[in-house]
Amino acid sequence: MAIPINIEDFDEYLRQGDPLKKERAEAWRVAIGLQAVDGLKVSDYLLELARRNIEL
Numbered sequence: 001m002a003i004p005i006n007i008e009d010f011d012e013y014l015r016q017g018d019p020l021k022k023e024r025a026e027a028w029r030v031a032i033g034l035q036a037v038d039g040l041k042v043s044d045y046l047l048e049l050a051r052r053n054i055e056l
Helices: 007-015 019-037 044-055
Strands: none
Touching: 007 019, 007 044, 019 044
16 A cells, blocks of 8 residues: 655655755656646646655
8 A cells, every 4th residue: 555645745855965856856846836826636646756756
């Protein structure tokens, strides 16, 4: 069973010292935020994909 991911979970990457993870997390937060502005809700799959991309 997958652990649910929230956009707020990306805040942890912003607090970490790794600049590459921070940059990726910021980019994903912007992309997800733009979806919210349009009234769209991102899927759990996209959030998991974002987390995996940040962790690279």
